Amino acid sequence: MHEAIADAYGNPSSPHWAGRSALLMVSKARHQVADLLGCKPNEIVFTSGGSESNNLALKGLFYSQRRAQAHIITTAVEHPAIVEPCRFLERLGARITWLPVDATGRVNPDDLRQAITNDTILISIMHANNEVGTIQPIEECATIAREHNIALHTDAAQSAGKIPTRVDDLGVDLLSIAGHKLYAPKGIGALYIRDGIELEPLIHGAGHENGRRAGTESALLSSALGEASLLASDLSAVRDIEALRERFWLMLQNALGDQVVLNGHPEKRLPNTLNVSFPGQVGAGILEKMPEVAASTGSACHAGRVELSPVLAAMGISAEVGAGAIRFSLGRTTTAAEIDTVTERLIDLLAHA
Numbered sequence: 001m002h003e004a005i006a007d008a009y010g011n012p013s014s015p016h017w018a019g020r021s022a023l024l025m026v027s028k029a030r031h032q033v034a035d036l037l038g039c040k041p042n043e044i045v046f047t048s049g050g051s052e053s054n055n056l057a058l059k060g061l062f063y064s065q066r067r068a069q070a071h072i073i074t075t076a077v078e079h080p081a082i083v084e085p086c087r088f089l090e091r092l093g094a095r096i097t098w099l100p101v102d103a104t105g106r107v108n109p110d111d112l113r114q115a116i117t118n119d120t121i122l123i124s125i126m127h128a129n130n131e132v133g134t135i136q137p138i139e140e141c142a143t144i145a146r147e148h149n150i151a152l153h154t155d156a157a158q159s160a161g162k163i164p165t166r167v168d169d170l171g172v173d174l175l176s177i178a179g180h181k182l183y184a185p186k187g188i189g190a191l192y193i194r195d196g197i198e199l200e201p202l203i204h205g206a207g208h209e210n211g212r213r214a215g216t217e218s219a220l221l222s223s224a225l226g227e228a229s230l231l232a233s234d235l236s237a238v239r240d241i242e243a244l245r246e247r248f249w250l251m252l253q254n255a256l257g258d259q260v261v262l263n264g265h266p267e268k269r270l271p272n273t274l275n276v277s278f279p280g281q282v283g284a285g286i287l288e289k290m291p292e293v294a295a296s297t298g299s300a301c302h303a304g305r306v307e308l309s310p311v312l313a314a315m316g317i318s319a320e321v322g323a324g325a326i327r328f329s330l331g332r333t334t335t336a337a338e339i340d341t342v343t344e345r346l347i348d349l350l351a352h353a
C-alpha cells in the first residue's frame with residue numbers, strides 16, 4: 001500500500017505515465033486474486049467488499065435475465081449480505097427458496113435437487129458459515145447446478161485464505177470474497193464471474209472493470225487485496241491455527257464436560273472457528289466478564305428475552321443452549337499462551353457462575 005501511495009496515485013484509466021503505474025498495480029493485484037481463486041484475471045471484478053460482491057452476483061444476474069417468474073435458491077444460514085438482497089428481489093417478484101440445514105448447519109444436496117424448478121435462475125450457497133464455520137457441500141451442489149444448467153454462486157468471504165477456494169475445484173460460476181477477512185483492509189473485495197455469465201452492473205457509468213462496475217479503480221486497495229491473496233494462497237499457517245483451535249476445544253471439554261457444547265460440524269468446519277455453547281449461561285454475560293477478549297455471541301437479549309441468531313435457530317439449537325453461544329475466531333497471530341489464558345478465564349468464570 002505504501003508503494004501504491006508513493007508511485008501509483010494516477011488514474012488507472014489515464015494513458016499517461018501517472019496512470020500507467022496505477023494500472024500496472026491494479027492489474028498485478030487482479031492476477032494475484034485470480035491466482036488465489038484459480039481463475040483468469042478478466043474474471044475478477046474488484047468491489048467494495050463481501051456485501052457488494054454478493055449484491056452484484058444476485059441482483060446482477062436477476063436484472064440481466066429479466067424473467068417474470070425468476071426463482072432463486074439459497075440457504076437458511078446465509079449472511080445478511082445474501083438474505084437482504086434476496087428479500088429485496090422477492091419484493092421485485094422473485095421467488096426465493098431457503099434450504100434448511102441439519103443440526104451441524106449443513107444443507108442436504110438432495111433438498112437442492114428437489115427445490116430446482118424450470119424458473120430457477122440462480123443457486124447461492126455460502127462456502128463456509130460466518131457464525132459456526134460449517135463448510136457446505138459446494139462441489140456436490142455444483143454438480144446438481146451443472147446438470148440443470150443453473151448458475152451457482154458461493155459467498156466465500158469466510159473461507160478464502162482458510163481453506164482452498166479454487167473455483168474449478170468447487171465448480172462455481174460466481175464467488176464473493178471480502179478483503180478484511182484475509183488481512184486486507186476493509187472496503188475492498190472481489191467477485192469472480194465465470195466467463196460467459198452475464199451480470200447487469202449495480203453501478204452504471206464509465207467502462208471500468210470491463211463494464212461490470214463503474215468507478216475509478218483504487219490501486220491502493222486492490223494492491224492490498226492482491227498482496228493479501230498472495231499470502232493467503234499459502235495455507236500452511238492455517239494448520240497451526242487449526243492445531244491451536246483443537247487444543248482450545250480439548251481443554252474446554254476436559255475441564256467442563258457437558259457444560260460446554262460445540263456448535264457447527266465437528267469436522268467439516270473452518271480451521272479457525274470455535275463456536276461453543278455454555279448451556280444455561282448467556283454468552284454476552286460471559287464476554288462482559290472478559291473484556292480483553294474480542295469474541296462474539298450467537299444471541300441477543302431483548303427485554304429479558306433471548307433471541308437466537310437465525311443461523312443457530314435454523315440449526316434447531318434450543319434457546320437454552322443457543323443463549324450461551326460464543327464464537328471464538330483464531331487468526332494467524334493468535335498464540336498458545338492467549339488460548340491458555342482464555343481457557344483458564346472461562347473455566348474460572350463457569351466455576352463461579
Ligand SMILES: Cc1ncc(COP(=O)(O)O)c(C=O)c1O
Pocket residue numbers: 048049050051052054079081126128129130155157158178179180187189
Ligand atoms: C459470510 C459473509 N459474507 C459477507 C460478508 C460481508 O462482507 P463485507 O463486510 O466486506 O461487506 C461477511 C462479513 O462479515 C461475511 O462473513
